[in-house]
Amino acid sequence: MHSETTSTRNDWKKHEVIDLYQLPFNDLLYLAHRIFRENHDPNKVQVSTLLSVKTGSCSEDCSYCPQSGHYDTEIEKERLLSLDEVKINAKAAREAGASRFCMGAAWRNPSDKNLDQVIKMIEVVKDLGMETCVTVGMLTEPQAQKLKTAGLDYYNHNLDTSPEFYGNVITTRTYQDRLDTLEHVRNSGINVCSGGILGMGESREDRAGLLLQLANLPQHPESVPINMLIKIKGTPLEHVDDLDPFEFIRTIAIARILMPKTYVRLSAGREEMNEQTQALCFFAGANSIFYGETLLTAKNPETEKDRALFNKLGIQADSVNDSVNPSLHSEVNAEIDTQVAVSQAASIN
Ligand code: SAM
Numbered sequence: 632m633h634s635e636t637t638s639t640r641n642d643w644k645k646h647e648v649i650d651l652y653q654l655p656f657n658d659l660l661y662l663a664h665r666i667f668r669e670n671h672d673p674n675k676v677q678v679s680t681l682l683s684v685k686t687g688s689c690s691e692d693c694s695y696c697p698q699s700g701h702y703d704t705e706i707e708k709e710r711l712l713s714l715d716e717v718k719i720n721a722k723a724a725r726e727a728g729a730s731r732f733c734m735g736a737a738w739r740n741p742s743d744k745n746l747d748q749v750i751k752m753i754e755v756v757k758d759l760g761m762e763t764c765v766t767v768g769m770l771t772e773p774q775a776q777k778l779k780t781a782g783l784d785y786y787n788h789n790l791d792t793s794p795e796f797y798g799n800v801i802t803t804r805t806y807q808d809r810l811d812t813l814e815h816v817r818n819s820g821i822n823v824c825s826g827g828i829l830g831m832g833e834s835r836e837d838r839a840g841l842l843l844q845l846a847n848l849p850q851h852p853e854s855v856p857i858n859m860l861i862k863i864k865g866t867p868l869e870h871v872d873d874l875d876p877f878e879f880i881r882t883i884a885i886a887r888i889l890m891p892k893t894y895v896r897l898s899a900g901r902e903e904m905n906e907q908t909q910a911l912c913f914f915a916g917a918n919s920i921f922y923g924e925t926l927l928t929a930k931n932p933e934t935e936k937d938r939a940l941f942n943k944l945g946i947q948a949d950s951v952n953d954s955v956n957p958s959l960h961s962e963v964n965a966e967i968d969t970q971v972a973v974s975q976a977a978s979i980n
Pocket residue numbers: 695696697698735736737738739766767768769788789791827828858859860861862863899900927
């Protein structure tokens with residue numbers, strides 16, 4: 632029974648994903664949590680810290696983004712940071728407990744000169760013993776290979792939403808451009824980090840469409856960030872309606888079910904979320920977060936607040952992507968089966 636639920640599939644159908652969304656909340660969370668336990672330690676969360684190494688004036692028109700040059704937002708634009716600035720920030724992140732350092736740049740794509748500068752930054756971070764991740768826009772295959780040779784561990788490039796909704800959000804690059812970059816990253820051997828944003832006014836079907844795209848890639852991304860839109864003043868999405876947090880939690884749960892072995896990241900938007908919503912996301916299968924008081928430009932919870940939340944929930948920051956001992960988890964699952972049988976028998980009587 633359990634192997635059925637945890638086998639990795641790349642042929643999910645839209646109606647299957649919609650059916651999952653339509654399950655009663657408790658049934659969906661139970662299913663997701665069970666798959667979570669079979670594949671991961673449910674009390675460990677991987678922790679990464681972000682740094683914007685080049686901020687603002689981006690040529691793209693992503694409607695959610697504070698860094699797009701198309702909108703009048705309140706961010707401070709910044710040139711490319713120096714290697715010293717990167718080192719100071721990465722060291723601070725390591726001391727605060729982050730195991731991965733992610734660097735982002737507001738570029739449509741890096742020039743070859745930009746890429747050489749990013750490679751130097753990767754080397755600085757690797758020298759500190761941290762895992763590295765970068766998100767610097769579209770990549771050609773030779774550029775991805777160059778990053779692999781430099782020792783990059785993860786590349787983040789989001790699909791953001793469904794192919795159908797995409798044109799409402801971004802017009803300056805296509806969905807296919809994004810898929811091409813993901814293919815270049817995958818072919819180079821770098822771990823793929825790709826996800827999207829919820830709460831941009833998309834429908835449930837669009838959320839299902841995003842998950843379907845990610846889960847039906849030839850290989851599941853190692854990391855899937857699910858962001859809740861942070862509504863940025865001056866962007867076209869500034870006044871979009873709030874998404875119901877239960878729909879956000881459901882999406883996390885379904886990501887966990889479709890991609891059992893992936894690290895599902897409870898990503899941007901935690902500052903606006905209460906602790907109970909975050910706890911349900913962790914229960915539903917989220918097992919990584921961004922840690923540190925700023926994301927790229929927007930606010931993230933204070934590190935003390937995150938530490939306190941982890942303490943309340945008995946969650947430990949995971950320093951390595953260690954895999955779970957499967958025999959331990961079949962014991963746990965046997966226990967769950969017994970509990971379910973007992974409660975079913977009780978409800979019959
Ligand atoms: N410029 C590069 C690119 O777009 O490929 C990398 C940086 S970009 C800021 C990384 C991701 O951050 C976006 O793809 C988007 O998913 C997320 N993001 C940006 N602004 C956001 C917002 N206001 N709320 C939630 N997520 C956001």
